Amino acid sequence: MDGFAAVDFEFARQVLQRGIAGLFVVAFLSTLNQFRPLLGEHGLLPAPELIEWARARASAGSGTGRTRARRLLHPTLFLAVRYTDRRLVDLCVAGIVLAAALVCGIPQLGPPWVPMLCFLGLWLGYMSITSIGQTFYGFGWEMLLLEAGFLAAFLGSDSQPPSTVVIVLFWWLVFRLEFGAGMIKIRGGREWRDLTALMYHHETQPMPGPLSRQAHLLPRWIHRGEVLGNHFAQLVVPWFLFAPLLGLFVPGPIPAIVGAVAAAIVIATQLWLVLTGNFAWLNWMTVVLAFSAIGLPGIGSPATAPPQHPGGIVDGIPLPWLVVTSALAALYVVLSWWPLQNLFAHRQLMNASFNRWQLANAYGAFGTVTKERIEIVVEGTTDPDPDAATWHEYEFKGKPGEVHRVPRQFAPYHLRLDWLMWFLPLGRSLDDWFTVFLVRLLEADPATLRLLARDPFAGERPRWVRAVSYRYRFATREEFRAERARWVRDRRRPVMGPVSLRR
Structure with a gap:
């Protein structure tokens, strides 16, 4: 200098x-x-x-x-x-x-x-x-x-x-x-x-x-x-x-x-x-x-x-x-x-702005680490009876879903919907946007479906959709050799639905 x-x-x-x-x-x-x-x-x-x-x-x-x-x-x-x-x-x-x-x-x-x-x-x-x-x-x-x-x-x-x-x-x-x-x-x-x-x-x-x-x-x-x-x-x-x-x-x-x-x-x-x-x-x-x-x-x-x-x-x-x-x-x-x-404050703020122009901000990440991975999986069906239906899973681009799929590298690109899906199980209740998201799936809204990796109904409207949660963990080397799966998921629990549009 x-x-x-x-x-x-x-x-x-x-x-x-x-x-x-x-x-x-x-x-x-x-x-x-x-x-x-x-x-x-x-x-x-x-x-x-x-x-x-x-x-x-x-x-x-x-x-x-x-x-x-x-x-x-x-x-x-x-x-x-x-x-x-x-x-x-x-x-x-x-x-x-x-x-x-x-x-x-x-x-x-x-x-x-x-x-x-x-x-x-x-x-x-x-x-x-x-x-x-x-x-x-x-x-x-x-x-x-x-x-x-x-x-x-x-x-x-x-x-x-x-x-x-x-x-x-x-x-x-x-x-x-x-x-x-x-x-x-x-x-x-x-x-x-x-x-x-x-x-x-x-x-x-x-x-x-x-x-x-x-x-x-x-x-x-x-x-x-x-x-x-x-x-x-x-x-x-x-x-x-x-x-x-x-x-x-x-x-x-x-x-x-x-x-x-x-x-x-x-x-x-x-x-x-x-x-x-x-x-x-x-x-x-x-x-x-x-x-x-x-x-x-x-x-x-x-x-x-x-x-x-x-x-x-x-x-x-x-x-x-x-x-x-x-x-x-x-x-x-x-x-x-x-x-x-x-x-140096006892109650340190993370990712906080102190002025309207977002200058001289406070930053930070992962003050705590989640010890268990819970994923909300969204499913749909065209069957009339949800209790006896065959359910098909919507695939997201980035977040874990199908257990054999290799996670992809997206950064620095930001998949906003996938990130919000990760936050859902950490909250006390499902956010308002998620309910609207399920409605968009029932409507087979093309713009919403483009946010996903795979629509199991190829653009057609499902009759019912629901959300279930699974506990995910990475497969061990022995489990991978046996099943060729990257993830192991269990402990399935219903979260929302089944829900349908009035016809």
């Missing part, structure tokens, strides 16, 4: 800008494919109804009441422009095109305000979606993508080196992400303290991947080592991400090397999670963000001096841009008080 300019972090900037933009492509694509059947005009939880309710509350109130009503939603363009499915599609397509341009580095060829406006457009556009996404968008990685996209807006362009304060803010984001997750585990379930958490997690995680079973069958001493490694990577290593700052005062390569090693450990642990599970873009985003601590001297440095700017140049950065990034740093100093308090 060279004062205001992080001259050794050009490669880090390229990874951050292109990587974050790439994940915006995935997020908008996921929304394009799934939002309408889940939350559209005829969705399971129609977003237009939520928007109209918020508008009605705001109109009915006065003064403080009206302000509170407007804050029922995070900022969204759909409060200013009426929501339609067509406009949702237009927003997603625009987001994909804009993010793809950033992946290719096209806006970065201009002055710094060009990529800034592009990233702020992605941030506002995607926040407009998450704000009305309700439970289907209630995941920590939605907030993480938004905050990362906002910070990426201030990384500048290829015409000048990245600003030191912006690179440091990315370290602060990774610190909150990793250290917050580590603290939530230490304060959470006993399994994280007695080192048994990973003896269950590979099997009970929301959406296992193709290697999850092999990871689950590893010896117990390896699982204990995984937990110890996790604690080290999340509670100790994040502090060393800030080591490159010492380079401002201590000559030599050691501070930069320490920061790079810390980043490499974070990346390695996240890649292990990528191999053994499906956590949407959470792990991939952490990998991208960790590159912010890897400084490579001489990589990507401009061959010629930057062009003169009428406002002056400070350490290669135009003075107006330096003012903008300094204002960002001042904003984050103020906003960071609440997440900093939360990190």
Whole structure:
């Protein structure tokens, strides 16, 4: 680092800008494919109804009441422009095109305000979606993508080196992400303290991947080592991400090397999670963000001096841009008080936002680990008598179902319906959206059926549907050799139904 300019972090900037933009492509694509059947005009939880309710509350109130009503939603363009499915599609397509341009580095060829406006457009556009996404968008990685996209807006362009304060803010984001997750585990379930958490997690995680079973069958001493490694990577290593700052005062390569090693450990642990599970873009985003601590001297440095700017140049950065990034740093100093308090609070919040703009958030995951996997299986039949019927199972794309099927790798793509199906057995009652989902199956709604891997009735309406629960566990090596099944399921219990439409 060279004062205001992080001259050794050009490669880090390229990874951050292109990587974050790439994940915006995935997020908008996921929304394009799934939002309408889940939350559209005829969705399971129609977003237009939520928007109209918020508008009605705001109109009915006065003064403080009206302000509170407007804050029922995070900022969204759909409060200013009426929501339609067509406009949702237009927003997603625009987001994909804009993010793809950033992946290719096209806006970065201009002055710094060009990529800034592009990233702020992605941030506002995607926040407009998450704000009305309700439970289907209630995941920590939605907030993480938004905050990362906002910070990426201030990384500048290829015409000048990245600003030191912006690179440091990315370290602060990774610190909150990793250290917050580590603290939530230490304060959470006993399994994280007695080192048994990973003896269950590979099997009970929301959406296992193709290697999850092999990871689950590893010896117990390896699982204990995984937990110890996790604690080290999340509670100790994040502090060393800030080591490159010492380079401002201590000559030599050691501070930069320490920061790079810390980043490499974070990346390695996240890649292990990528191999053994499906956590949407959470792990991939952490990998991208960790590159912010890897400084490579001489990589990507401009061959010629930057062009003169009428406002002056400070350490290669135009003075107006330096003012903008300094204002960002001042904003984050103020906003960071609440997440900093939360990190060391007795009752730590997980995946919490302290302001409407979802900046300087608190992060964390899996404070407790489920020790038993319960899956809700949805079945249908065309027989008139449900008591004597032959039932056929609907197959989901990601969550376990048919016991011989190999779990697939979907991350960083996010299968929202499958994730919500994992949460259902953990609640005290079935959510409202699930009842509507069963009705859509009875109607053989094409948009809903496209969310599934297989419709056993090939688009025809079933007469009855029902939901039953099973306990799932991974097959042992001996059971797999005998049955060629990846899962063993038992303890069947009715959950809902049979239900039918009135004819």
